[in-house]
Amino acid sequence: MENKKDTSGRETEKAQYKDVWVFVEQTDGVAQPVSFELLTKARELAGKIGCEVAAVSIGKSVSHLADEVFKYGADKFYVIENDVFESYRTEPFRDALSDLVRKYKPEIFLIGATTQGRDLSGTVATELKTGLTADTTKQEIDPETGLLLMTRPTFGGSLMATIICPDHRPQMSTVRPGVFKAEPLDKPKQGKIIREETKITEEQVVKKILQKVVSSDNVVNLGFYDVIVAGGKGMGNKDNFEMLIELADLLGGTWAGSRKAVELGFVPQTRQVGQTGQTVHPKLYIACGISGAIQHLVGMQTSDTIISINIDENAPIFDVSTYCIVEDALKFVPRLIAELRTKTKTVKK
Ligand SMILES: Cc1cc2nc3c(=O)[nH]c(=O)nc-3n(C[C@H](O)[C@H](O)[C@H](O)COP(=O)(O)OP(=O)(O)OC[C@H]3O[C@@H](n4cnc5c(N)ncnc54)[C@H](O)[C@@H]3O)c2cc1C
Numbered sequence: 001m002e003n004k005k006d007t008s009g010r011e012t013e014k015a016q017y018k019d020v021w022v023f024v025e026q027t028d029g030v031a032q033p034v035s036f037e038l039l040t041k042a043r044e045l046a047g048k049i050g051c052e053v054a055a056v057s058i059g060k061s062v063s064h065l066a067d068e069v070f071k072y073g074a075d076k077f078y079v080i081e082n083d084v085f086e087s088y089r090t091e092p093f094r095d096a097l098s099d100l101v102r103k104y105k106p107e108i109f110l111i112g113a114t115t116q117g118r119d120l121s122g123t124v125a126t127e128l129k130t131g132l133t134a135d136t137t138k139q140e141i142d143p144e145t146g147l148l149l150m151t152r153p154t155f156g157g158s159l160m161a162t163i164i165c166p167d168h169r170p171q172m173s174t175v176r177p178g179v180f181k182a183e184p185l186d187k188p189k190q191g192k193i194i195r196e197e198t199k200i201t202e203e204q205v206v207k208k209i210l211q212k213v214v215s216s217d218n219v220v221n222l223g224f225y226d227v228i229v230a231g232g233k234g235m236g237n238k239d240n241f242e243m244l245i246e247l248a249d250l251l252g253g254t255w256a257g258s259r260k261a262v263e264l265g266f267v268p269q270t271r272q273v274g275q276t277g278q279t280v281h282p283k284l285y286i287a288c289g290i291s292g293a294i295q296h297l298v299g300m301q302t303s304d305t306i307i308s309i310n311i312d313e314n315a316p317i318f319d320v321s322t323y324c325i326v327e328d329a330l331k332f333v334p335r336l337i338a339e340l341r342t343k344t345k346t347v348k349k
Contacts, residue, residue, distance in 0.1 A: 013212045019076075020046040021106040023097070024057040024069060025116055027088075031057075031065050032113030033223070036182035038175055039072035041139055042110060045148070048141040051107060054078060058096050060086040064191060069189040078104065080196045087209045088116050092200045094123040100196060101128055106170045108148050110139070113174035121174045131165030133173040137279070137298055138313075139180075147171070153275055153298050160294075178223040178279035179302065185343040219270050220254065226283040227253025230273055230300070233260040234289020234329060241266050243333045244288060247294065250340045253282070259288045274299035289327040292317025310335070 020042040024035040055074040066159040105214035125132035138151035165171040229248040248255040257267030275295040308321040
């Protein structure tokens with residue numbers, strides 16, 4: 001009996017929640033690209049459940065991001081501007097965002113699985129006592145229940161788990177950058193900016209930022225490239241990667257590797273594709289000597305076209321490939337390079 005009462009109470013409560021929200025993360029007023037990927041996805045989800053898309057941003061000065069968020073499909077843009085939000089700190093961001101959620105009640109709330117997004121989402125979900133699925137790679141609406149189906153790799157990527165949050169609101173999840181494509185609308189939305197004040201003052205914030213140090217690591221943003229030529233253990237040694245670098249150059253792209261290739265010292269970690277590396281979505285992904293372990297696939301399987309070169313015709317990479325080439329990559333890649341070189345010369349003539 002108790003249970004029944006609880007559930008009906010929740011149904012009334014749940015009915016008050018609507019809209020799909022996207023947190024627009026920014027640093028010094030520049031939005032993280034993942035925000036636009038999520039707004040594009042939010043348009044699709046909102047279309048399915050019949051509601052609007054709202055973007056939310058918190059910072060010292062963020063309202064100038066309105067043009068961009070409306071271009072990517074937000075109908076509304078909630079903005080909280082105050083000096084106290086100049087740099088990210090967990091507690092003031094948590095309090096401001098939780099208050100905003102309590103006031104406007106979104107049905108779904110998507111946040112990029114960046115370092116900041118992972119920190120913020122966890123603390124906001126705890127504050128709101130709702131469910132959060134971290135690091136998802138797929139988002140769909142269940143046509144029967146209208147619930148958000150949040151899919152993420154788990155147990156080291158050996159299992160894909162689809163998680164739902166049936167009773168609590170909002171349904172929250174973080175999404176890996178690079179999984180969805182950012183697609184602007186032909187005609188931007190005539191969106192509405194909704195400004196909110198904060199009661200939080202600098203004196204109330206215990207954590208102070210004394211210094212910001214920019215890392216000197218040469219991080220390569222693989223998501224930026226339309227063409228990625230990646231190599232795995234099958235490339236044999238570091239020197240053989242020179243041919244992949246040359247192939248990538250000829251195609252106007254960049255090069256990358258599997259985790260095995262990183263562990264063997266063929267490729268720096270900053271170029272690793274996969275679950276513990278970067279997620280990419282290029283127009284063309286060429287996989288050379290990569291077996292296609294699930295932890296690698298989750299980082300590249302949404303690429304538009306995948307060409308795989310592997311000596312093993314049963315390699316799992318072929319299951320996600322557009323073109324499967326059963327060959328020795330060390331012989332095939334030089335032939336491809338020679339062919340492309342002649343093509344380039346012909347074009348130049
Ligand atoms: C928690 C966890 C996280 C992980 N995260 C990642 C991740 O982010 N990214 C990632 O890639 N992996 C990740 N892994 C590792 C992953 O499980 C695999 O071990 C790895 O992807 C395998 O790399 P590989 O395909 O290069 O090597 P292998 O699996 O050894 O495959 C080599 C392939 O090369 C082929 N081959 C050999 N010689 C040639 C040749 N001359 N020409 C053509 N083909 C040839 C072979 O047939 C084989 O298919 C993770 C694992 C765990 C447990």
